[in-house]
Amino acid sequence: MRNSCFIFVLFIIIGCSNNDDEIVDYAGNAILGDWILDSEYTFDPDFPESPIPALMDGCEGKLTYSFQSDGTFNVEYFERDEQNCISRGVNSGEWTVVSDSVYTFKPSFKINQTGVLSGKYYALFSEDLQAMALMNVNNSTKEIVYFKE
DSSP states (O other), X not given: OTTHHXXXXXXXXXXXXSSGGGSOOTTSSTTOEEEXXXXXXXXXXXXXXXXXXXXXXXXXXXXXXXXXXXXXXXXXXXXXXXXXXEEEEEEEEEEEXXXXXXXXXXXXXXXXXXXXXXXXXXXXXXXXXXXXXXXXXXXXXXXXEEEEO
16 A cells, blocks of 8 residues: 555654654645545554554545635545445534644534544644645544545
8 A cells, every 4th residue: 555654654653752742744734735535544552563444435535625724624525325426515624733743623513434533633744745644642543544636
């Protein structure tokens, strides 16, 4: 998988950190723009080097976030309707930067779907700013990966 190394590096950085300030988002406004869900992983603390991918159908992989500079975001999510992926609409929310590498996401909606963000997340961006990995501050056993659309 194209993001296995990226995921492993994020897990090691976050797993070894005792202080939020040790992880730095050098990209600044890297989160701005459109992002599409690539994958979600669970980490077994006994085997952190072997992330377990979440089972996603093709519809969940279409989930798209659009982050604006005014601190708002829109998210479009999809569900399978018999054999087709159907958009279930666009919802909005707010995002803020808590520190150099910690973001808070406050959706204005409730949905339980792979890739939907709510709460505080550590963020790590690829050097070319085309990939973003997020790990919930309160649950470091899951990681969500997005790619620029």
